[in-house]
Amino acid sequence: MYTDRVMEHFNNPRNMGEVEDYNAEGTVGNAKCGDIMRMTMRIENGVIEDVKFKTFGCGAAVATSSIATEMVLGKTVEEALNLTNYAVVEALEGLPPQKIHCSVLAEEAIKAAIANYRENAANLT
Amino acid sequence: MFVYCDNAATSPICKPALDAMTPWLTELYGNASGVYKMARDAKTALENARRTAAECLGVAPNTFYFTSGGTESDNWALKSAVEAAGETRRHIAISAGEHHAVLHTAESLKKKGHPLTVVPVDPYGLIHPKALLKALRPDTAIVSVIYAGNEIGTVQPIAELARAVKEKDKNILFHTDAVQAAGHIQTELTPDIDMASISAHKFGGPKGVGALYIKSGVKLPPLLHGGGHERGRRSTTENVAGAVGLAAALEHMTRNRDEFSRKVTALRERLIEGVLSAVPYSRLTGHRERRLPGHASFVFAAVEGELLVCRLDCKGVAASSGSACSTASLDPSHVLLAIGLSHEEAHGSLRLTVSHTNTEEEMDFVVQTIKTVVESCRQMSPLWNAKKGEPLNVY
Numbered sequence: 001m002y003t004d005r006v007m008e009h010f011n012n013p014r015n016m017g018e019v020e021d022y023n024a025e026g027t028v029g030n031a032k033c034g035d036i037m038r039m040t041m042r043i044e045n046g047v048i049e050d051v052k053f054k055t056f057g058c059g060a061a062v063a064t065s066s067i068a069t070e071m072v073l074g075k076t077v078e079e080a081l082n083l084t085n086y087a088v089v090e091a092l093e094g095l096p097p098q099k100i101h102c103s104v105l106a107e108e109a110i111k112a113a114i115a116n117y118r119e120n121a122a123n124l125t
Numbered sequence: 126m127f128v129y130c131d132n133a134a135t136s137p138i139c140k141p142a143l144d145a146m147t148p149w150l151t152e153l154y155g156n157a158s159g160v161y162k163m164a165r166d167a168k169t170a171l172e173n174a175r176r177t178a179a180e181c182l183g184v185a186p187n188t189f190y191f192t193s194g195g196t197e198s199d200n201w202a203l204k205s206a207v208e209a210a211g212e213t214r215r216h217i218a219i220s221a222g223e224h225h226a227v228l229h230t231a232e233s234l235k236k237k238g239h240p241l242t243v244v245p246v247d248p249y250g251l252i253h254p255k256a257l258l259k260a261l262r263p264d265t266a267i268v269s270v271i272y273a274g275n276e277i278g279t280v281q282p283i284a285e286l287a288r289a290v291k292e293k294d295k296n297i298l299f300h301t302d303a304v305q306a307a308g309h310i311q312t313e314l315t316p317d318i319d320m321a322s323i324s325a326h327k328f329g330g331p332k333g334v335g336a337l338y339i340k341s342g343v344k345l346p347p348l349l350h351g352g353g354h355e356r357g358r359r360s361t362t363e364n365v366a367g368a369v370g371l372a373a374a375l376e377h378m379t380r381n382r383d384e385f386s387r388k389v390t391a392l393r394e395r396l397i398e399g400v401l402s403a404v405p406y407s408r409l410t411g412h413r414e415r416r417l418p419g420h421a422s423f424v425f426a427a428v429e430g431e432l433l434v435c436r437l438d439c440k441g442v443a444a445s446s447g448s449a450c451s452t453a454s455l456d457p458s459h460v461l462l463a464i465g466l467s468h469e470e471a472h473g474s475l476r477l478t479v480s481h482t483n484t485e486e487e488m489d490f491v492v493q494t495i496k497t498v499v500e501s502c503r504q505m506s507p508l509w510n511a512k513k514g515e516p517l518n519v520y
Contacts, residue, residue, distance in 0.1 A: 002435070007435070007439065010432065010435060010436070011436060011439050013505065016504070016505050017504075027507065031468070031469040031472070031508060032467075032468040032469060033468070034429055034448060034457065034468070034472040035429075036507050036508065037507075038507040054505060054506060054507040055505060055506070055507065056427065056428070056429055056505075056506045056507055056508045057429050057432065058429050058431035058432050058435075058448070059431060059432050059435035059436075061429070061432075062432060062505065
């Protein structure tokens with residue numbers, strides 16, 4: 001049911017963990033539904049210098065988190081905000097229909113982390 | 126190393142079954158309803174298979190009807206029982222531990238206006254006679270209780286439950302889904318039990334063939350209409366090779382049951398003890414003793430079951446999970462919720478079902494692999510406190 005690319009990502013996830021000196025954090029999903037994604041980032045001068053994830057969820061949830069971090073690492077905040085769940089699915093060479101929501105969660109986790117960063121920045125000024 | 130630990134999903138076909146089937150798949154292809162010799166031989170083989178399989182279950186051959194499998198048998202039992210019961214008896218009672226083949230059939234009948242009661246199970250998955258009796262109504266048509274659970278392996282006191290129902294109202298039909306039990310444990314089809322479903326591929330037979338035991342005197346209209354096969358109760362050209370394979374596999378299991386059961390129980394215990402001691406924050410689901418010989422099921426805090434299954438697969442262990450993510454629904458298994466697990470706990474479920482062909486070395490490999498995989502998944506989990514080595518308090 002999973003593509004080789006999905007399997008490769010959930011077996012060898014990239015950027016797994018927590019950024020040490022993160023200044024952006026977003027958590028989406030809930031344990032009751034079986035999916036939680038937490039993204040931490042260090043954003044400097046509008047660029048995502050580092051990003052890491054922690055995910056509780058199925059193989060697809062881990063794979064979407066993993067590839068989403070790869071897709072936004074080194075990108076500007078604006079570029080990262082343009083990341084869609086479709087792009088995540090495409091990068092994974094497809095997901096089973098019942099797993100599409102995992103890609104939505106990945107997109108939301110990125111957006112939540114950036115929103116948190118902007119909130120923090122607004123509070124400082 | 127590859128270790129198959131999903132025998133409750135399906136089992137490899139055993140040699141006696143394959144050998145017995147081969148002629149009926151190759152040179153002896155006659156339609157068992159024909160009149161020429163090749164057809165008559167097929168008919169004889171079919172009836173011999175019926176006799177052998179019925180003997181293994183301790184029932185009369187004329188009460189044993191071949192079907193396409195456990196799902197068809199369950200559908201037939203429930204749908205035809207309410208059809209036969211008529212307008213005065215429309216209520217259905219099933220246990221909370223049923224397989225989807227019973228649960229979804231009962232739910233579909235509910236949509237057609239049949240009141241449905243789901244009888245709760247205790248934290249070990251056992252159904253208590255008192256709880257079952259409480260669910261009965263003057264208009265109850267059928268009660269269906271799974272003999273041994275497919276998800277948590279708990280073996281029900283079926284004879285006692287059936288007796289309690291019949292003592293209360295002898296006109297209620299009692300059905301049991303014995304798909305996981307048949308062949309693996311001594312099934313007692315007492316006179317209080319009216320119907321029982323079995324499936325060949327769960328005990329070393331081929332896929333696509335099962336049976337429904339229908340006690341003599343029970344009026345059960347056919348589910349499949351057609352050429353009047355199986356004495357008018359289940360039409361379709363007889364699956365002679367399938368029937369022969371079912372009988373040979375059931376006979377093989379029955380003859381060797383003591384030996385297989387001893388061996389499989391020891392392997393299961395090695396697995397259960399190994400996992401519970403190697404993996405912190407793990408627990409067994411289902412009953413500690415009253416469980417199927419080869420059935421081990423667990424929940425692990427802070428990890429998701431489907432991810433475990435996927436990663437175990439990549440390391441050479443075939444297992445299954447009742448987590449939501451292993452199905453198309455958002456809810457974890459109804460059985461795991463019925464025994465009182467929270468959604469969070471139920472998402473971390475893993476089922477390993479072993480057979481007499483497994484070895485101790487394989488069990489040790491499986492334990493070590495589970496330990497490694499759970500640890501690595503927990504490192505990834507936002508619900509796991511890696512510093513303290515414990516789950517966050519959502520559990």
